[in-house]
Amino acid sequence: xxxxxxxxxxxxxxxxxxxxxxxxxxxxxxxxxxxxxxxxxxxxxxxxxxxxxxxxxxxxxxxxxxxxxxxxxxxxxxxxxxxxxxxxxxxxxxxxxxxxxxxxxxxxxxxxxxxxxxxxxxxxxxxxxxxxxxxxxxxxxxxxxxxxxxxxxxxxxxxxxxxxxxxxxxxxxxxxxxxxxxxxxxxxxxxxxxxxxxxxxxxxxxxxxxxxxxxxxxxxxxxxxxxxxxxxxxxxxxxxxxxxxxxxxxxxxxxxxxxxxxxxxxxxxxxxxxxxxxxxxxxxxxxxxxxxxxxxxxxxxxxxxxxxxxxxxxxxxxxxxxxxxxxxxxxxxxx
Amino acid sequence: xxxxxxxxxxxxxxxxxxxxxxxxxxxxxxxxxxxxxxxxxxxxxxxxxxxxxxxxxxxxxxxxxxxxxxxxxxxxxxxxxxxxxxxxxxxxxxxxxxxxxxxxxxxxxxxxxxxxxxxxxxxxxxxxxxxxxxxxxxxxxxxxxxxxxxxxxxxxxxxxxxxxxxxxxxxxxxxxxxxxxxxxxxxxxxxxxxxxxxxxxxxxxxxxxxxxxxxxxxxxxxxxxxxxxxxxxxxxxxxxxxxxxxxxxxxxxxxxxxxxxxxxxxxxxxxxxxxxxxxxxxxxxxxxxxxxxxxxxxxxxxxxxxxxxxxxxxxxxxxxxxxxxxxxxxxxxxxxxxxxxxxxxxxxxxxxxxxxxxxxxxxxxxxxxxxxxxxxxxxxxxxxxxxxxxxxxxxxxxxxxxxxxxxxxxxxxxxxxxxxxxxxxxxxxxxxxxxxxxxxxxxxxxxxxxxxxxxxxxxxxxxxxxxxxxxxxxxxxxxxxxxxxxxxxxxxxxxxxxxxxxxxxxxxxxxxxxxxxxxx
Numbered sequence: 001x002x003x004x005x006x007x008x009x010x011x012x013x014x015x016x017x018x019x020x021x022x023x024x025x026x027x028x029x030x031x032x033x034x035x036x037x038x039x040x041x042x043x044x045x046x047x048x049x050x051x052x053x054x055x056x057x058x059x060x061x062x063x064x065x066x067x068x069x070x071x072x073x074x075x076x077x078x079x080x081x082x083x084x085x086x087x088x089x090x091x092x093x094x095x096x097x098x099x100x101x102x103x104x105x106x107x108x109x110x111x112x113x114x115x116x117x118x119x120x121x122x123x124x125x126x127x128x129x130x131x132x133x134x135x136x137x138x139x140x141x142x143x144x145x146x147x148x149x150x151x152x153x154x155x156x157x158x159x160x161x162x163x164x165x166x167x168x169x170x171x172x173x174x175x176x177x178x179x180x181x182x183x184x185x186x187x188x189x190x191x192x193x194x195x196x197x198x199x200x201x202x203x204x205x206x207x208x209x210x211x212x213x214x215x216x217x218x219x220x221x222x223x224x225x226x227x228x229x230x231x232x233x234x235x236x237x238x239x240x241x242x243x244x245x246x247x248x249x250x251x252x253x254x255x256x257x258x259x260x261x262x263x264x265x266x267x268x269x270x271x272x273x274x275x276x277x278x279x280x281x282x283x284x285x286x287x288x289x290x291x292x293x294x295x296x297x298x299x300x301x302x303x304x305x306x307x308x309x310x311x312x313x314x315x316x317x318x319x320x321x322x323x324x325x326x327x328x329x330x331x332x333x334x335x
Numbered sequence: 336x337x338x339x340x341x342x343x344x345x346x347x348x349x350x351x352x353x354x355x356x357x358x359x360x361x362x363x364x365x366x367x368x369x370x371x372x373x374x375x376x377x378x379x380x381x382x383x384x385x386x387x388x389x390x391x392x393x394x395x396x397x398x399x400x401x402x403x404x405x406x407x408x409x410x411x412x413x414x415x416x417x418x419x420x421x422x423x424x425x426x427x428x429x430x431x432x433x434x435x436x437x438x439x440x441x442x443x444x445x446x447x448x449x450x451x452x453x454x455x456x457x458x459x460x461x462x463x464x465x466x467x468x469x470x471x472x473x474x475x476x477x478x479x480x481x482x483x484x485x486x487x488x489x490x491x492x493x494x495x496x497x498x499x500x501x502x503x504x505x506x507x508x509x510x511x512x513x514x515x516x517x518x519x520x521x522x523x524x525x526x527x528x529x530x531x532x533x534x535x536x537x538x539x540x541x542x543x544x545x546x547x548x549x550x551x552x553x554x555x556x557x558x559x560x561x562x563x564x565x566x567x568x569x570x571x572x573x574x575x576x577x578x579x580x581x582x583x584x585x586x587x588x589x590x591x592x593x594x595x596x597x598x599x600x601x602x603x604x605x606x607x608x609x610x611x612x613x614x615x616x617x618x619x620x621x622x623x624x625x626x627x628x629x630x631x632x633x634x635x636x637x638x639x640x641x642x643x644x645x646x647x648x649x650x651x652x653x654x655x656x657x658x659x660x661x662x663x664x665x666x667x668x669x670x671x672x673x674x675x676x677x678x679x680x681x682x683x684x685x686x687x688x689x690x691x692x693x694x695x696x697x698x699x700x701x702x703x704x705x706x707x708x709x710x711x712x713x714x715x716x717x718x719x720x721x722x723x724x725x726x727x728x729x730x731x732x733x734x735x736x737x738x739x740x741x742x743x744x745x746x747x748x749x750x751x752x753x754x755x756x757x758x759x760x761x762x763x764x765x766x767x768x769x770x771x772x773x774x775x776x777x778x779x780x781x782x783x784x785x786x787x788x789x790x791x792x793x794x795x796x797x798x799x800x801x802x803x804x805x806x807x808x809x810x811x812x813x814x815x816x817x818x819x820x821x822x823x824x825x826x827x828x829x830x831x832x833x834x835x836x837x838x839x840x841x842x843x844x845x846x847x848x849x850x851x852x853x854x855x
Contacts, residue, residue, distance in 0.1 A: 054495030057450055061491045064457050065483045071461060072480040075472025075547070082461030082468070083783045089462050090793045093455045094800050100451035101804055104444045108811040147469055147545075148784050295473040296543070298550045303477045310484040317492045324496055324503050 007301065008294040011073040012281070014307060018069055020272050022062035023131075024175065024265050029056045031176020033099055033124025034169060035195055036117060044188045045117065051183040051329045053103055058318055060096070072303055076147060077283040077293035083149040084142045085134045085156050092130035098123030125169065132168025136161035136210075139278070140217055141285045160213055167206035171268065174199030178261040181252075185328050196260055197252050204245055207271060211238070214278055218285055221278050237274045244270065388782050390790040391463040394797060396764075398455050400757055401801050405449030407756045410524060410571065411578025412442050413517035415605075420510050430601055433824040437598070438582075440827050441815050443498055448808050450491075452801070463790060467771055467781035474540050474548045474557060475530045482526035490519035498827045524571055532563035534772050535763070536631045548772070561631055565624040566763075572617045573759065576719060577752025579609035583722075584749025585816045587742035594736050598820035603745070604735060607726035614720040621716065622679070628763075629680055632773060634694045635766030638705035640676055641666045642690040649685040651676040655710075659702040664691065666706075700768040708761040715755035722748055 029052045039045050052059075071078045082089060102120035106113050133156060140160050143151035177199050180192035214221050225234050244266050251259035281289050294300065416438055423431035457479070460468045468476075493515040501509045539556025543549040550557060586603030589596055629636040637643075641654045643664045652671030660667050674684050681688060691699055722745055729735045771778040 054499045057447075057494050058488065058491040060450065060454065061483065061487045064454060064487055065480075067457050067461070068476070068479050068483045071457075071468060071472055072476025075469050075476055078461045078472065079465035079469035082458065083465050083785055086462055086783075086785060086789060086793070089458055090796065093458060094796060096454060097451040097800060097804055101447055101808055104447045105808065105811060108444065108815070148465065150784075153786070153789060295476060296547075296549050299473045299477050302550070302554055303480050306477075306481050306484050310488070314484065314488045314492070318488070321492050321495050324500050 007297060007304070008291050010304065011069075011294070011300055012290045015066060015069050015073060016272070016276065018062055018066040020269065022059070022066050023272070024268050025059035025062060026056070027172045027268070028052070028175040028179040028261075029059055030099070030124040030128045031172035031174065031199075032180065033120050033176070034128060034173045035176050035180075036121040036124070038195060039188070039191065041114070041117070044191070047184055047188055047329045048180055049103070049106070049120075051180065054325045055321060056100075056103060058321060060100070063096075069303075073295050073300060074283060074290065074293040075295055077288060077290075079147065080142060080144055080149050080284060080288065081134075081138065084151060085137050087153070088130040088134050088137065088156055092127045092134070095123040095126030095128075095130060099127060124172075128169045128172045129165040132165035133157075133161040135168070135275075136164030138283075139164070139214065139275070139285065142287070144284055144287050160210075160217070163206065163210055163213060167203065167210055170199055170202040170206055171271070174203045174264050175261070175268070178264045182258055182261045183329050193252060193255065196264075197249070200245070200248055200252065200264070203267070204241075207241070211274065220282075220286060224277055234277055237270055237277065241267065241270045241274075387785050387787040387790045388779055390787055390794055391782050391785070392778065394463060394790060394794040395459055396761075397794070397801075398452065398459060398797055400760070401805060402449070402452040402456055403756065403760065404753055405445050405452060406520070406523070407574045407577045407753065408581065409442060409445050409449050410520040410574035411576075412438060412445065412581075413513075413520045414575065415578055415582065416442060417510075417513045417517040418605075420506075420513050424506060424510055429822065430597055433820050433822060434598060434601060436824040436826050437815075437820040439498065441812050443827050444808055444812050444815075446490075446494065448805055452805070455797075462793075463783050463785070464771075464781050465783040467776065470546060470776060470781070471534075471548050471772060473543075474537075474550055475533060477550075477554075478526050478530045478533075478558065482523055482530075486519045486523035486526065489522065490516050493519070501826065521571065524574070525567060528567045528570055529558050529560070529563050532566045533557060533560045535566075535767055536560045536562040537772055537775060548775075562624075562627055565620070565627045569617070569620050569624045569759075570756075572613060572620060573752065573756050575609065576613055576617055577756055579606045579613065580719065580722075580745075580748050580750075580752045582606040583610065583745045584747075587745035587749075588816070589819055590736060590742050591739060591746065593819075594739075596819065600736050602820075603742075604730075607723070607730070607735065607745075610719060610723035611727045612723070614716065614723045618716055618720060626680070628766075632767055633689065634691065634699060635705065635763070636680065637689070637691045637694070638700045638702045638766055639709040639762060640680075641669070641702065641706045642676070642688065643692060643702075645690040645692055646677065646688040649677045649681065649683065649687060650674045651680075651688040653679065657706070659706045661699070661702055697769065700766050705762055705766045708758040708765070712755050712758040712762060715751045715758065718748060719751055719755075 032048050032052060036045065036048070039048050067078075070081075098119040100123075102116045102123065106116035106120070109116065136158075137156035140158060142149065143155065174196060177192045177196035181189055181196060184192065215225060224230050244263055248260060248263040248267065251263055279285060281291070283290055283293050416435055419431050419435040419438065422428070423435060493512040496504060496509065496512040497516050500512065504512070537548070538560045539551045539553060539558075540548045541551045582602050583606030586599050586601075586606055589599035590603055593599070625636065625639075638659075640651075641657050641659055642651060643659075643666060650673060652669075652673045653675035654666060654669050654671040657666035657669035657671075677684050677686065677688055691702070722741075725741055725744070726735065729738050729741050735741075767773050769777050769779065771781045
């Protein structure tokens with residue numbers, strides 16, 4: 001297929017950007033859901049919820065762009081990955097249903113608020129776990145025959161995917177806690193600081209575990225990380241991660257309000273970069289490259305025009321929406 | 336619903352039907368997690384009879400029907416809210432602001448349910464229809480990406496400000512946000528209906544060597560395919576009518592309890608204007624859409640009409656009733672008006688009209704469903720027209736708020752729009768069977784290589800979760816509708832022990848804040 005190399009690469013980066021935007025933005029929403037049971041019912045929970053109520057819908061839209069973009073730019077990959085991770089995707093979608101409606105329902109029905117709080121937490125947990133496991137299922141490889149998934153129902157369920165699932169839960173909880181540190185004050189913030197430290201420890205341990213596990217999955221992964229000269233470039237990622245981790249803990253202990261959130265975002269960015277180094281240029285490891293899976297040039301160009309025109313506006317009004325609701329929740333309140 | 340498999344044309348570029356996938360656990364259990372096995376082979380007996388294709392189709396029909404209820408309502412409601420807020424800014428009458436806040440709370444719930452059920456749809460293509468996604472992705476994928484970029488972000492980005500931002504940004508900027516959300520719902524309809532229409536009347540594509548549909552010279556030919564303009568106008572008007580009848584029913588409900596209530600009167604009057612003006616327009620547009628369908632998908636119209644037999648001399652009857660009998664290829668117990676169908680479809684009594692006897696059996700849609708869903712839709716449309724005319728009569732006589740039988744009828748007609756919309760979609764979607772891309776890709780060839788128990792289990796979870804969650808959500812909406820709109824209607828956030836109060840602001844402070852907003 002006469003696919004333009006550069007265009008396909010550009011699209012791979014656009015999808016990666018959408019996934020990253022989703023992971024960090026809905027990551028802190030889901031993280032607050034995951035932490036919800038540890039937050040005191042009443043004012044504290046209401047504040048935590050209020051801090052994300054105006055933005056969660058926009059954050060979730062990045063998931064649609066990630067999925068829709070994959071469908072449009074890499075239809076073959078989409079057609080393989082979805083059946084391969086079928087139960088995970090369904091679980092994620094149902095989790096997001098419970099999580100999403102809880103935002104409205106808990107205010108409409110004070111008598112059953114504990115139920116909707118449970119739905120909010122359960123939905124967030126299931127969605128986070130499923131997303132992490134999808135990532136793991138892709139990284140550990142998928143059996144493909146012709147143009148279709150050829151594995152079995154349970155290929156996605158391994159110790160490795162469980163590890164990536166738990167890592168995602170921990171990472172989201174860290175993001176959520178750091179967001180609350182930024183957006184709240186007083187008791188709620190104190191609690192968030194404590195949860196962020198715990199979240200950071202668990203996240204880093206699991207990140208390290210997953211990174212080591214990766215080395216045993218595919219020959220390519222080992223070559224990328226351990227052999228000269230690759231190691232010279234690749235080793236920068238864990239080094240930077242260690243530095244960021246140090247400052248993250250320092251910011252949490254010293255209570256530098258905004259910094260924990262910024263630093264945990266950076267941690268996610270590094271994790272994403274590490275994954276990129278590991279898997280590039282495959283969509284399905286060792287089987288399907290981005291060029292195998294790419295849509296024809298004409299589709300890619302057409303969409304690229306759309307992205308080029310709309311993305312600046314999307315980023316601008318998204319930033320504006322965040323700006324409108326800036327500041328601490330407790331002090332400002334939402335109207 | 337099950338398409339006829341016998342004699343299905345298998346296009347050369349499509350993969351041969353695969354042997355059912357077997358969980359590998361039995362042979363190579365070691366590579367898998369130790370416990371599962373129970374889910375695969377020992378599947379519940381209920382799934383064994385049905386096949387994965389049928390279950391995937393039921394799943395799509397179920398999730399999309401449930402989903403569409405919410406956009407059908409929120410497309411219209413977003414525009415209604417923009418009108419209410421605009422009227423408030425223009426006239427300064429508080430009544431419009433109260434109504435705006437009243438319906439905004441309902442909108443928030445409906446929109447949230449639309450969003451979460453919509454995300455499910457964007458993944459249904461890949462999970463259950465992966466072969467379709469692979470083959471049609473290069474053509475329809477970009478259109479759906481445009482929907483996300485130009486519509487979903489717009490709606491979601493401004494929704495937060497629309498729901499919670501009035502006192503943060505001021506009334507004018509807030510009105511702009513409301514308009515953005517309303518425009519976003521329309522843009523969303525534009526793209527997704529373009530995709531759907533392309534699947535009905537595919538144009539502008541070429542066939543790739545690997546069996547994919549690829550975009551041809553011009554995207555305009557793909558986007559503005561022949562059935563798109565009709566389907567877009569028909570669907571958007573349907574959404575407006577649906578909302579109008581919901582608003583009308585709520586107004587009528589409150590008028591029945593207190594016919595002097597000003598808020599209820601305004602709601603009811605606005606809704607009845609919509610019914611009187613838009614219902615006839617919709618019937619006219621529906622007729623044009625039907626003629627367009629006859630040109631491009633004649634078998635669908637034959638099924639809608641119940642015309643198994645051709646009428647070479649014209650004079651084809653319009654069947655009002657009958658029991659379609661696919662086996663015998665005839666309409667049992669038919670009751671019809673001679674010649675009327677020829678007049679409607681051909682605008683001539685004598686022009687020949689083909690029937691399903693001109694279409695091979697394996698190319699025919701299931702007539703029973705299409706025949707009846709079409710009649711339900713038309714009946715609803717005529718009933719809406721009736722309410723519209725009745726309200727005009729009442730208005731002319733100055734009795735719009737006094738005729739309680741009109742109010743009762745409007746109350747009963749509250750869900751009519753939803754019934755019509757779902758029936759209409761069933762007509763058009765079942766009517767294009769056995770194809771998913773009309774004339775080019777059969778539904779049976781588009782399904783994912785999944786086993787029936789997997790699709791069955793996910794279908795069951797969707798049914799359980801949707802029924803529970805959306806059932807409760809609809810109940811909350813009905814409860815909000817049951818309340819009378821108040822002067823100084825609380826905002827989304829203020830309602831009950833809503834976010835604002837619990838966010839540390841006392842009710843007194845709220846009131847002071849609110850009064851800074853222009854309320855003259």
